[in-house]
Amino acid sequence: MAMDAALIESLIREGIPDAEVRIEDLRGDGDHYAAYVESAAFKGKTRVQQHKMVYDALQGRMGGELHALALQTSIPKDA
């Protein structure tokens, strides 16, 4: 069930091209991650919509292969 951090990062970047992505492996087990995603594309969107954009970028892996991804989204200050 484990997933590589680099793959998570590249999928998010692919889906949200301008995104700044930072992934933390919370337990060092390749299964519990935190993702911080900053993108101007989140502007004007609710948190639910922002998180959904990231889940969409993960192409169905969220909730399946990727069980534990704590997600935090933000908008760049100058956006």
Place this chain on the structure above:
Amino acid sequence: MDNSVAERIKSDIESNDVVLYMKGTPVFPQCGFSSAVVQVLTHLGVKFKGIDVLVDPSLREGIKSFSSWPTIPQLYVKGEFVGGCDIVREMYQTGELMEMLSSKGVDVQVKA
């Protein structure tokens, strides 16, 4: 999704102000994310109905497609999807959660 599952979700979120779809029960959460949301709601003194998706596979999949949201827990307030654990936690920390609950007429009594 089976229509009867959608009907059941609809009736649960319409007849209860605050509903949490979770893994395990409020007393015995079976997952850290579910547990975190229970803690927030308990701390705010909010009465909520916890629904254990682990005892019903059709509900476990059904709630995901009902909300178009891939993960559990899922919090509903007055029939409206609020978000999962990360969103609830963030809204709690910024005070938005309390504000939203009060504005929707849900009783909040913060425990000291």
